Every structure is written in structure tokens, then in C-alpha cells.
Amino acid sequence: MVQTVTEPGKYFDGHGLYLRVDKPGGKFWVQRIVINGKRCELGLGSLDFVSLADARIAAYENRKLARAGGDPLAERREAKAVLTFEEAAREVHRIHLPTWKNPKHGDQFLNTLATYAFPTMGSTKVPDVTSGDILAVLQPIWLTKAETARRVKQRIGTVMKWCIAKGWRRDNPVDSVDKGLPKQTAKTTHRKSLPYDQVAGCLDTVAATSAGLSTKLCFELLVLTCVRSVEVREARWSEIDMTAKVWEIPADRMKMDRPHRIPLSARAMAVLERAGGLDDDLVFPGTKKGKPLSDATLLKLIRENGFDVDIHGFRTSFRTWAQEKTNFPREVAEAVLAHLSGDETERAYARSDLFEKRRKMMDAWARYLAQDSAKVVRIG
DSSP, rough: OOTTOOEEEEEEOOOEEEEEOTTTTTTEEEEEEETEEEEEEEEEETTTTTTHHHHHHHHHHHHHOOOOOOOOHHHHHHHOOOOOOHHHHHHHHHHHHHHSSHHHHHHHHHHHHHHTHHHHHSSSGGGGGOOOHHHHHHHTTTTTTEEEEEEEHHHHHHHHHHHHHTTTTOOOOOGGGGGGGOOOOOOOOOOOOOOOHHHHHHHHHHHSSSOOOOHHHHHHHHHHHTTOOHHTTTTGGGGEETTTTTEOOOEEEEESSSSSEOOHHHHHHHHHHHHHSSSSSSSBBBBSOOOOOHHHHHHHHHHTOOOOOTHHHHHHHHHHHHHHOOOOHHHHHHHHHOOOOSHHHHHHOOOOOHHHHHHHHHHHHHHOOOOOOSSSOOOO
């Protein structure tokens, strides 16, 4: 009967349900219902998509919920408010963006999901995301791009945890995907480093190039002070005390969120003196005014001059030199690299940053780089 009726009007069924037939011929299910003492009407969909049987079930469930004090309208609004995975991921990215010290990390979070996850599950509502959806994202890259796949998995998990906090899910589907993935056999690849007895030659080669003065000086100070690339590239004159020969990097620029004092050797001071006047704020300005050098600039500098190593690898060169060519205690070398030494209890009592011992070690490292690299240095 509902399929053949054409006369415009309302055709009632049980539980307040009726079929509304419009003049153009459209047919829609509507339910009259009292919610929290207020009479209202709920649209249940077109007859083209909702059968009489389905409409009756929906009307019954709505009335049952309303009689128990619930609100079918509120549940509809909440359902509409639930985001898709892509929308949720972008919101998580927006929320966390101020917490990333390096904007590049924020870009990587969203870009990897946009590349690998969004095409497969981006339009899926977050309550409907399954372990199978995540497996479909990870399986094609799990063995061929192992590190990237692990990061994608971790970032999907971060989004899902936020959705749980929002009340849109009770579980994290990432937790069960490991059972469906093969074991990754690829070994972890460490950053390429230069043998310590070749670092002096690398510095000499770079100094003789036609690269910009800011770039060459930045690289030399990085090697002399054993800092990370971003720490030296974003160095500011306000951090450096030329009288005390100390460079103090604030906590918000350090990986471990702790300020780091660096004793400056005579050679490091000479580098800084040459850099004076390049910029009033940045010690090593880039080509764009007010912008620091990029990480790619330093990497290009050494790669184009025949050194197939990573910028971060010069910290390894220093650490190996300290281990093999000096008698400085391990904790001093670790302090130079701004690493934490010992367990939590030990660190609670050992609060010194070993500054004076690190000054001696930095002076020894600078002297080693300035002399014949074949000569053994023994400093105790």
C-alpha cells in the first residue's frame, strides 16, 4: 500500500509513525513523539531508502528511548558531530601543533597520514574504523618502508586515543593490528658518521669551499660544540656570553626540554667572532632575512664535498673519539651531548652539569681537530 499510494497527505501507522506524501510525489517517514514533555516530529528518511519494516523498528526504538527519559534528537546531533578519521587527524594535528618545537615534526605527522591513511580510511567515521582498515593502510608498506609504517601506526594510534577521550570510541583498533602484520626483519640503520680521525680533514675541506660564510661557520661550530643541527642553526646572540665564553641554549630549544650550557673553546670563540656582524639576532642567518639556515643546507655542504655522512653523525664522531682517545669519564662525554646519565634515582642526587670538566673536554676536542689527526690525545 505504501508503494502505491499517490494522494498527498499523511498516512498513520503505530507509535506515532506516519508516511507523508507531498504533491510532487515524494514520500517520507515522520514520527510524532514526546521528548522530555515536548511534542516534536522526527524525520526517519525517504521511502526510497527506508522500508516500512525499518521505519517501524526505528519508531519503536525512538519511543522506547523517549519513555525512558532519553532524547533521540540529542543522539542524532551527537552522531552528526562525530568526525571522520581525516577530520579527527587534522584536529589532533591542530591541537598538538603548538607543542612541537620543530614545525617540521608537525608537518610530518599530517603528511604521512595524508599520504598513507587518508586515501583508505580518511572518510570513515572514527567509531567505524576497524583493525582491518588500519591493516589495509599498513600492510603495503610494513616491510618495504618499515620505519615509515611504524610512524604511521603510531600516529593513527594517537588519533584514536583522542577519539576515545572524546567518547566516540571505547577501544583503540591499533592495539590489535600487530597480530595481522609480519615481523619486520630490517635492522635499524644508524646515522652515517665520519671516523674521528677524518673530521679535521672535513673541516679543512669545507673551509676551502666557496660556500657562504654563515654556512661554513655554522658547520664548524656544530662540530666543535657537538650540538644538534637545529640547536646551532637557530643559535641567537642573546644566548652567548662572549666574556664568560659560554653558550646557554634555553630549554625550549633542547630535545630534552632542559637548558644546556656549553663551554666555548678558543677555536669556537674564533668562529663566533668571525660570525659577528652577519645578523643582529641570529648567529648564522640564512639567505632570507630573519630566517636561520636550513638543515638541508648543512647536509648539502658536506655531501657535495665528498663526505657521505649525516650532520648528526658528527656527534658520534666526537663520542667515539672520547671513548677511544681520552680518559674522560663517560658521564662527562654524555653531558657534552646533553644526554641523561644513570637512572632516575642517581640523577636526583647528581645535579651538577659537570661544566668545568666539560670545558676541559671541549678544549681537548678542539686541540685534537687542530693538530695532526694521527696523533693520540690522552687527557685525564
